[in-house]
Amino acid sequence: MKVAKFGGSSVANAEQLQKVASIIQDDKDRKVIVVSAPGKRFSDDIKVTDMLIELGEAFFNKQPYEQKLQAVLERFQSITNELSISDQIIKEIKDGVEGILHSTDSDALKMDALKATGEDSLAKVLSAYLQSIGVESTYLNPQQAGIFVSEHPGGAQVLEESYDHLYQLRERNEIVVIPGFFGYSKEGKLITFSRGGSDITGSIVAAGVKADLYENFTDVDSVYCVNPTIVDNPKQITSLTYKEMRELSYAGFSVFHDEALIPAFKADIPVCIKNTNNPQAMGTIIVSKKEPQPNPVVGIASDTGFISIYVSKYLMNRELGFGRKLLTILEDEDISFEHTPSGIDDISVIIRESNITSEKEERVIARIKEELDPDTVSVERDLALIMVVGEGMDSTVGLADKATHAFHQAKVNIEMMNQGSSEVSMMFGIKAEKVNESVRALYHMFFE
The missing domain is CATH 3.30.2130.10 (VC0802-like)
Known part of the structure; x- marks a missing residue:
């Protein structure tokens, strides 16, 4: 069984979601899918999560927010139109955002719920698209999946009992699509992980279902040994240990949120970083141990x-x-x-x-x-x-x-x-x- 997580660039528009669907269909072992919110479609674009944060800040500062909400709706509308699926999700997003803004929750909880709207909505869109092309698929809210977290808005920590709940996903026959970035407190409040937390969700789910492999799809063929914006055409890294990836992530590598691998590390699940735009490339495998190399610097x-x-x-x-x-x-x-x-x-x-x-x-x-x-x-x-x-x-x-x-x-x-x-x-x-x-x-x- 494989858990596959698709990052923001992988789900930025309809064309990218079609690639995601092909990747899912190419391997019957990809049973659980975790998604981010739509990222940038081009260099000057705005990530949907940033749009939602701006919307929330406008509301909390008693400024007009309706235009910002409309921009979010239009972003999802363009995806549903191009994929020829129902735009019922657009109404759900609008009603959901209005419900969050006018709820009695604290501003911190409201902001968490707003930020999570991108992932939650995209998961629904992907599941609906998979169904439309004949793939048996189900959207599963993190609460239904059993992802329970501490009540620390913007910095949730997974509760140990989540892993037992998640293991039950192995019994499902259809493709399960889960939004990343958030879970629920025991009191039923939506709480997000720290920014970049969809990677954390993917790692938690992989550990929970005891996956044979956790695939993290992004927009690069592999991890490079140095930032390619500093060094032209740097060497690719084919294999890393968890410790090495943790150190590299902490010190500026942007492929992974630096806390993301901890659940997979504890469960000793190998992680493979792959490119949505070139899924046949080898990628970079991350394991607990590897053979000594002539050059120990990776x-x-x-x-x-x-x-x-x-x-x-x-x-x-x-x-x-x-x-x-x-x-x-x-x-x-x-x-x-x-x-x-x-x-x-x-x-x-x-x-x-x-x-x-x-x-x-x-x-x-x-x-x-x-x-x-x-x-x-x-x-x-x-x-x-x-x-x-x-x-x-x-x-x-x-x-x-x-x-x-x-x-x-x-x-x-x-x-x-x-x-x-x-x-x-x-x-x-x-x-x-x-x-x-x-x-x-x-x-x-x-x-x-």
């Missing part, structure tokens, strides 16, 4: 938008609880951190800029000075993180030397480096303006 990922809070104090290493107190200050301000490289007398905390407002930053710095009495506190901005990733790196001699030599050749100063805490990656912090030159130099060093 990929280089980069991401910008980080700051570093640097704290220095003489004899810090002898001061009991210093690190705990520092991180408690961040916790009190609801700030998560990414890395904490440290020395004997100093420590840096790497934080995504999006996680810390200027007001929070001022409070954090003031509390550090008052409660920890450091010699120095400073903030460094405009940082980028680059991850060199691969299983077996920790037991391969000379990789750090090659990496630092690449930075030297690119004339880039390394602000920080962290290798010992991970078996599968080396992390480098540099100034953001130098990120592309650095990635190209590393690619040349490890792959050319």
Whole structure:
């Protein structure tokens, strides 16, 4: 049994949905289908989920929203017209959105329900189209499927009991189409996963039905070892481990939401990334273990938008609880951190800029000075993180030397480096303006 998930670019319009239907028909083992909301049809297009968010924000700010709703309806109308299926779904979307906006739920729950409308509606459209071409198919709401989640709007976590409910889908003979991105609380409230959460749904469903393979269809033939917008025609990766994919996703690879594979990883289900526009291509397989390779480095990922809070104090290493107190200050301000490289007398905390407002930053710095009495506190901005990733790196001699030599050749100063805490990656912090030159130099060093 296979679970196949189709991303936003794969369901962006009627032509893409016809490709999806052909892919489903090509393999009788593809029994459960998970879909995203329609994505961009061309580079300047707007994703349906973004349209729905704009609609909600207009309503909450007491601004006219009817034109934004009409744009969403027209987007789905064009799909149903081209597929020659009933446009009853258009009325359902309109009535559904109006019902959400005028419900008694909190604004957070309303926004979750609005955001999920794209996936939910697309699943209904795909199921109806499959039926129209003679494929036995059923739309299944996540609540009916048994996807139960914690009540954290915009950040749901799946409840363990969901997997037992999902396993019952194996008994169905028809194709089941499930919308991604959301589940239901035990109280019956619709709650979404974090953005990109349709990948999470696909992974949860694959784990629940104990699939033999989870296929994730997107718009690339495979995962590349480096961002193709930085390096021309980079090498394709044919196989990855879960750990490698997790590191790459975290550090900027956009193929997967970085939490998406956790359910599949726990259930030891292989994942294959494939191209909806070229389904015959091999793709990239993600597994729990793979054979050692001559070059242990599989990929280089980069991401910008980080700051570093640097704290220095003489004899810090002898001061009991210093690190705990520092991180408690961040916790009190609801700030998560990414890395904490440290020395004997100093420590840096790497934080995504999006996680810390200027007001929070001022409070954090003031509390550090008052409660920890450091010699120095400073903030460094405009940082980028680059991850060199691969299983077996920790037991391969000379990789750090090659990496630092690449930075030297690119004339880039390394602000920080962290290798010992991970078996599968080396992390480098540099100034953001130098990120592309650095990635190209590393690619040349490890792959050319």
